[in-house]
Amino acid sequence: MHIDNRVTGETRFVGLIGNPVEHSISPQLHNTISSCLGVDLIYIPFKVEEAGLKDAVNGLKALNIKGFNVTTPYKKDIMKYIDENSKEALLMGAVNTVKNIDGRLYGYNTDAEGFSRAFKEEVGEGFKGKKIAIIGAGGAARAITVKIAIEGAAEISIINRTLQKAHDIAGIIENNYSMNVGCFGTDEGAAGDALRQADIIINTTSIGMYPNTNESPLKKGIKLSDSQIVYDIIYNPSVTKLLAGAQRYGAKAVNGLGMLFYQGIYAYEIWTGIKIPKDALKHINESFVN
Numbered sequence: 001m002h003i004d005n006r007v008t009g010e011t012r013f014v015g016l017i018g019n020p021v022e023h024s025i026s027p028q029l030h031n032t033i034s035s036c037l038g039v040d041l042i043y044i045p046f047k048v049e050e051a052g053l054k055d056a057v058n059g060l061k062a063l064n065i066k067g068f069n070v071t072t073p074y075k076k077d078i079m080k081y082i083d084e085n086s087k088e089a090l091l092m093g094a095v096n097t098v099k100n101i102d103g104r105l106y107g108y109n110t111d112a113e114g115f116s117r118a119f120k121e122e123v124g125e126g127f128k129g130k131k132i133a134i135i136g137a138g139g140a141a142r143a144i145t146v147k148i149a150i151e152g153a154a155e156i157s158i159i160n161r162t163l164q165k166a167h168d169i170a171g172i173i174e175n176n177y178s179m180n181v182g183c184f185g186t187d188e189g190a191a192g193d194a195l196r197q198a199d200i201i202i203n204t205t206s207i208g209m210y211p212n213t214n215e216s217p218l219k220k221g222i223k224l225s226d227s228q229i230v231y232d233i234i235y236n237p238s239v240t241k242l243l244a245g246a247q248r249y250g251a252k253a254v255n256g257l258g259m260l261f262y263q264g265i266y267a268y269e270i271w272t273g274i275k276i277p278k279d280a281l282k283h284i285n286e287s288f289v290n
């Protein structure tokens with residue numbers, strides 16, 4: 001721990017609101033970006049209780065914050081305090097990045113954008129024309145499903161324990177992108193078919209996340225193939241049980257660290273207007289990981 005002597009009267013600040021925020025690695029990421037780019041901007045996490053959300057937003061505005069991230073459990077609730085939510089954020093039903101321009105708040109969702117960019121970087125191709133199976137139907141699933149529909153997925157299936165939640169997301173896609181989405185309960189045999197036939201499988205649930213590293217969202221007996229890509233939005237552990245299984249079948253396995261990295265990069269770009277060059281990204285990534 002050191003006191004940062006770069007902070008002066010001119011330093012601007014951004015931050016994070018949520019509960020809990022103690023485990024977040026966003027402060028480390030954003031402060032690394034500022035250091036690498038030489039930008040006089042610091043990032044501070046704020047733990048906010050539910051009853052204090054409105055006051056927190058007004059307080060941050062009064063203190064002239066440049067922008068802030070929003071994490072669990074406020075990604076939906078925050079939207080009512082935003083003056084203008086992006087079209088994508090409205091469809092995704094969640095805002096994780098807010099920009100403050102002269103007291104007017106603008107809401108964005110960079111989680112899905114970060115997911116898309118990380119996927120393309122690590123896999124070398126996008127979602128156009130692909131058959132995609134999404135596991136889970138919560139907030140992350142909704143944002144990712146909207147994103148892959150926008151980016152031209154050919155077929156989407158959603159597999160979830162609570163079938164109705166899969167149908168809810170399917171309805172949003174069907175109304176806005178005139179494509180059909182298959183919905184399956186976790187225990188249905190047809191869920192297994194959708195998973196086996198998919199080009200890309202995306203786990204959006206927390207199943208397998210530390211400390212429950214022995215769990216997998218894939219039912220026993222579902223065999224994958226080496227032509228498939230399995231993306232797990234979990235990054236701790238870096239190789240989940242799902243990804244280890246995928247690797248045994250020769251499938252390409254990708255974890256959620258890149259998504260976390262790029263959602264932060266996009267947020268930083270939104271706040272500052274800086275387009276971070278490729279070589280700087282590499283440097284930030286190396287400094288951040290180490």
Ligand code: ATR
Binds near residue numbers: 137139140141204207
């Ligand atoms: P997030 O915003 O991170 O997506 P969420 O909205 O709580 O989080 O959604 C979590 C998703 O993971 C849900 O689809 C949930 O299934 P239900 O809709 O049936 O609740 C799924 N999920 C989480 N833990 C699970 C478990 N142990 N078994 C099956 N599904 C699980």
